[in-house]
Amino acid sequence: MYPDISNRKVKTNGIHLNIAEQGSGPLVLLIHGFPESWYSWRHQFAPLSAAGYRVVAPDMRGYGDSEKPCQVSSYNQIEIVNDIRGVVTALGYESAIVIGHDWGAPSAWNCALWYPKAFSAVGALSVPFIARSNSPPLARMEKLFAGKFFYQLYFQEPGVAEQEFEIDIESNLKKFFHTSSGDGNFSQFHQKAADADLLSDIAEPQKLGSWLSDRDLDFYTKEFSNTGRSVHYLAVAATNLYENTRSLVQRYINAKDKNEIVFTKGATEAINLVANTFGQKFLNEGDEILLTELEHHSNYVPWHYLRKSKGVKINFAEINNDGEITIESIEKSITPKTKMIAITHLSNVTGAILPIKEITSLAHSKNIPILIDGCQGAPHLKLDMQDIDCDFYAISCHKMYGPTGLGVLYAKKKWLEALPPYQGGGGMIREVKKEGISFGDLPNKYEAGTMATAQVIAFGESIKFLNQIGIENIEKHESELTKYGEEVLRKNNSVKLVGNPKNKGSVLSFTLDGIHAHDIATILDEDGVAIRAGHHCCQILHDKLGLTATARASLGVYNTKEDLDKLNESINNCKKIFDR
Secondary structure (H helix, E strand, O other), rough: OOOOOEEEEEEEOOOOEEEEEEEEOOOEEEOOOOOHHHHHHHHHHHHHHHOEEEEEEOOOOOOOOOOOOOHHHHHHHHHHHHHHHHHHHOOOOOEEEEEEEEHHHHHHHHHHOOOOOEEEEEEOOOOOOOOOOOHHOOOOOOOOHEEOOOOHHHHHOOOOOHHHHHHHHHHHHHHHHHHHOOOHHHHOOOOEEOOOOOOOOOOOOOOOOOOOOOHHHHHHHOOOOOOOOOOOHHHHHHHHHHHHHHHHHHHHHHOHHHHHHHHHOOOHHEEEHHHHHHHHHHOOOOOOEEEOOOOOHHHHHHHHHHHHHOEEEEEEEOOOOOOOOHHHHHHOOOOEEEEEEEEOOOOOOOOOEOOHHHHHHHHHHHOEEEEOOOHHHHHHOOOOHHHHHEEEEEEEEHHHHOOOOOOOEEEOOHHHHHHOOOOOOOOOEEEOOOOOEEEEOOOHHOOOOOOOHHHHHHHHHHHHHHHOOOHHHHHHHHHHHHHHHHHHHHHOEEEEEOOOOOEEEOOOEEEOOOOOOHHHHHHHHHOOOOOOOEOOOOOHHHHHHHHHHHEEEEOOOOOOOOHHHHHHHHHHHHHHHHOO
């Protein structure tokens, strides 16, 4: 991009920094701010080198291609200034001129203050010298901005600002650069409540000024990519998109931390992960698991394995006549030996929406963790993990218009830290020695092997699609369709709807007198109407209802009332065929 500027790594203060350099002569160090890199000085290299200087601009620790220590304490001024001081020595100089911009300016001032012999001159842009105060800077900021948003205070909580930026790095950089520029309104960063975030309420500019080209923006976007498990560009870009999806999921379900999001092969594996690891560590013979009669096989079989391997007992909360599970039914089924409650959010047969927040509160009042099978809940209902407060929530991505073979496990951080790994190998490893193994940070600890990169990135687009429509609009649309479909089918005397829950999701399960569900599905298919038929992986429920199979129409954002009219018309055609 700038052929006269070369890049390489130098070791300083125990880490490696990437530096960009040009020219020869006395050393000039250019220290960037946030959110920047060495590239911010690209226009200064040529004139300074032409003036007879060796110009060097490092990526500061945590930025660009430089090392990124994990500990927050690694980013104090002492470490940063010693990084800069070490670059001078590493390049064979006794002294240098240091110039800093933005957050780099205090570091430049401190270089001259602490190492006056090593820095012959100092320059600063944007931030003047501020002498040390008797009170800590953060305390002064908290007092000055009491009840108001201030970006430096917002940046103090580890991971919060990172999560916000990583949702869409390019878009957020555009917002930040524009708002901070002369074309924008920097006061937007301060005219909001203390609990706001930095950028979500700021509109993305259609185009930045001439001071930042598309090429420049692309460079910064790549620089702020999370390098994950590799360092070359394509891997960096893929990993960044992968992690962006994790942030999108975190936002979609309002999890507290993106590291509470674990990608799995499906909701089935997510539930197996919890059953296996929780069972391994916390369950003993005679302990009890509480399920409901509504559960999908995927939320029964993993617990059944524990029944066989560890001698645990499985209890079932019973449905009422409307095909619902009430809080009373759950409470009645809890015993002193109950160690886990695992329930569906929305039944894939009756459509019953369980009162999961109330059930979670009940469970926690008895110190019982709770897992929610959210396969049907996630695509159709607004989710807020911090409000629901459940311990585990399993999601199937293809139910959310994403790829098959991919799922999500939400788990509270305390559980992910306490439970053992589910599988071993690949990216979940921190260090392997003959003497033993240490595991990676969350969520890598639970993501063994090759990442499902393509599927995860594709799922990010699915979430964007759902966000674009808006979950409130989805709920409203599907609720109207469900009510209309029930009205239409109830008028059809041969149709018997399965379940009549008061709080119902977009599921219409039914039977026809004298016609098997598989025959119904086959004939409807010939009319271009696609439904499911069978026990829908809910044999326990079908046994309870005295049914061998049911037909099921599942409604989504793409359906219309005309589709339901066509469904009813095809049902009538089916009846005519069997009346002959």
